[in-house]
Amino acid sequence: MAGAGAHGMRWIEALRNTQGAELVGIVDTDAARAAQARARLAAEVPVGSDLLVVASAAGADAIVNVTPPQAHHEVTLAALASGLPVLGEKPMAATLAEALQLVAASAHYERLFMVSQSYRYNRNLGRLRRHVEALGAIGTVSAELYRAVRPGGFREAMVHPFLVEMAVHLFDSARFLLRRDPVAVYCDAFRPDWSWYDGAAAAAAVFEMTGGTRLVCHGSWCADGEQTPWDGRWLISGQRGTASWDGRGVPRVDLGDGMAPSDAAADVDAPQGNLLELALREFLGAVRTGQPPQSTGADNVMSLAMVHAALASATTGQRVVVSDLLQDAHEEAMANASPEWRPELERMAPARAWLSVERHR
Ligand SMILES: NC(=O)c1ccc[n+]([C@@H]2O[C@H](COP(=O)([O-])OP(=O)(O)OC[C@H]3O[C@@H](n4cnc5c(N)ncnc54)[C@H](O)[C@@H]3O)[C@@H](O)[C@H]2O)c1
Numbered sequence: 608m609a610g611a612g613a614h615g616m617r618w619i620e621a622l623r624n625t626q627g628a629e630l631v632g633i634v635d636t637d638a639a640r641a642a643q644a645r646a647r648l649a650a651e652v653p654v655g656s657d658l659l660v661v662a663s664a665a666g667a668d669a670i671v672n673v674t675p676p677q678a679h680h681e682v683t684l685a686a687l688a689s690g691l692p693v694l695g696e697k698p699m700a701a702t703l704a705e706a707l708q709l710v711a712a713s714a715h716y717e718r719l720f721m722v723s724q725s726y727r728y729n730r731n732l733g734r735l736r737r738h739v740e741a742l743g744a745i746g747t748v749s750a751e752l753y754r755a756v757r758p759g760g761f762r763e764a765m766v767h768p769f770l771v772e773m774a775v776h777l778f779d780s781a782r783f784l785l786r787r788d789p790v791a792v793y794c795d796a797f798r799p800d801w802s803w804y805d806g807a808a809a810a811a812a813v814f815e816m817t818g819g820t821r822l823v824c825h826g827s828w829c830a831d832g833e834q835t836p837w838d839g840r841w842l843i844s845g846q847r848g849t850a851s852w853d854g855r856g857v858p859r860v861d862l863g864d865g866m867a868p869s870d871a872a873a874d875v876d877a878p879q880g881n882l883l884e885l886a887l888r889e890f891l892g893a894v895r896t897g898q899p900p901q902s903t904g905a906d907n908v909m910s911l912a913m914v915h916a917a918l919a920s921a922t923t924g925q926r927v928v929v930s931d932l933l934q935d936a937h938e939e940a941m942a943n944a945s946p947e948w949r950p951e952l953e954r955m956a957p958a959r960a961w962l963s964v965e966r967h968r
Pocket of ligand 1: 609610611612613614615634635636637640673674675676678681682696697698723725760761772
């Protein structure tokens with residue numbers, strides 16, 4: 608495991624509790640944190656600040672990357688290049704160009720890079736997804752998330768904490784629910800006067816998704832008072848009716864005959880439990896069988912693209928077309944590509960078209 612911070616502590620528990628996984632080494636650039644994590648694990652595993660040294664001493668088979676976003680590229684690339692598959696925390700990289708490079712490296716070294724989008728494993732989100740199928744064409748999706756989050760650390764100094772750290776969950780859940788990708792976005796991000804964040808802790812975005820669906824996402828991380836759940840609150844308006852989810856209980860659907868709750872007994876076999884453990888189980892299964900998981904790096908680029916398109920729109924005040932953004936990111940990625948995986952990156956031009964083919968293969 609690379610990154611033994613606040614979330615790394617949760618990953619220690621997930622690794623401990625998941626059959627088939629064993630935490631064999633801990634890497635952190637802060638030696639004290641690595642030592643603290645080892646004490647929590649209560650096992651004499653190798654610890655250190657150099658990923659490859661620790662991975663080799665530990666005989667690691669894979670890396671779980673729980674470092675902050677700006678270190679994701681460096682850590683994941685080093686692991687893939689040394690032959691280790693990676694389960695990485697969101698966001699998959701700090702920039703879209705870095706994300707495309709990681710997709711190329713994963714293809715070149717033939718090692719899995721999966722992004723843990725843990726919210727996808729919530730059973731109720733899966734139920735809502737089945738309702739969406741019954742609604743026919745989808746007109747509008749509304750997703751909102753309001754919380755008073757006091758995280759301290761790097762997030763309170765970020766320029767766009769809500770869009771970068773939080774919105775990717777809502778955006779990725781929307782792609783999961785709709786099975787659709789983003790086309791373009793208008794976004795406004797701002798800092799409410801009372802905010803304890805330096806940057807824009809609140810945002811509102813309207814996406815056009817493929818097929819013409821509009822996704823309206825808004826929220827704040829400096830919202831005292833009534834809190835939405837972390838999964839957000841959802842309302843989906845389709846051709847045949849409406850589905851909604853308060854983010855807590857079972858979703859509800861109204862096909863013109865009144866709101867009815869989901870039949871929660873219909874999917875008792877669906878996996879459930881701790882969301883990180885479910886992500887880890889999918890990763891382990893994918894490494895063993897070679898079957899791609901749902902959130903490969905190539906798939907997750909589109910969720911990250913939603914974040915960066917929203918950021919670009921908030922910065923310029925203009926509607927941003929996602930394929931233009933991917934094209935720019937591809938050029939940036941090519942500019943400092945390693946000769947090793949450069950051919951894979953070239954194959955991805957134009958990036959948008961390549962991604963849609965690759966992801967639906
Ligand atoms: N999916 C979720 O629900 C969820 C929740 C919280 C955090 N996260 C994600 O997890 C990641 C980590 O978040 P956190 O809250 O634990 O951050 P954190 O700052 O508490 O911890 C990060 C740790 O990584 C270490 N680190 C930094 N650069 C490193 C490098 N190059 N190699 C090894 N270690 C390095 C730091 O010293 C620190 O100990 C972020 O990407 C965040 O977005 C996801």
